Amino acid sequence: MSESTSDVCQDCGACCAHYRVSFYWGESDAHPGGTVPRHLTIPITPHRIAMRGTEQSPVRCVALEGSVGGKVGCTIYPQRSATCREFTAYTPECAKARGAHGLAPLAEPALAS
Ligand code: SF4
Incomplete structure (x- = not known):
């Protein structure tokens, strides 16, 4: 779930229910400077969770x-990982996740004139 496109993301959530969301273990709050609640993560390699x-x-x-x-939200939005922050709406990856849930790709927003 991305930052700048949060409006459309709040009516979707497909990416959070399609991809494995992995990141460097230092992002866990078990480490100094980490934010992601440790109890919501699982180790997958020696250095990634x-x-x-x-x-x-x-x-x-x-x-x-x-x-x-429908209406969705991230319960740890301010603490979410870089992987979540960097995921962007309107991309092929976004469309793939939406498609897996029977949702059409997002229409590009109209450019302001
Ligand atoms: S932490 Fe939040 S933004 Fe990241 S996958 Fe989970 S629900 Fe989505």
Whole structure:
């Protein structure tokens, strides 16, 4: 769930229920400067962890609330990982996640004149 496109993301959530959301273990709050609550993560390699629920199938991040395609939210939004912050709406990856949930790709926003 990205930052700048949060309006459209709050009616979607497909990316949080499609991809494995992994990141460097230093992002866990078990480490100085880390923010992601440790108890919501699971180790997947010696140096990487993932959001619980995204390491399995069907995928659904434990921090995602609501119904995909309806009103959704991230319960740890200010603390989410760089992987989540960097995911961007309107990309092919966004469209792929939406498609997996039976949702059409997002229409590009109209450019301001
Ligand atoms: S932490 Fe939040 S933004 Fe990241 S996958 Fe989970 S619900 Fe989505």
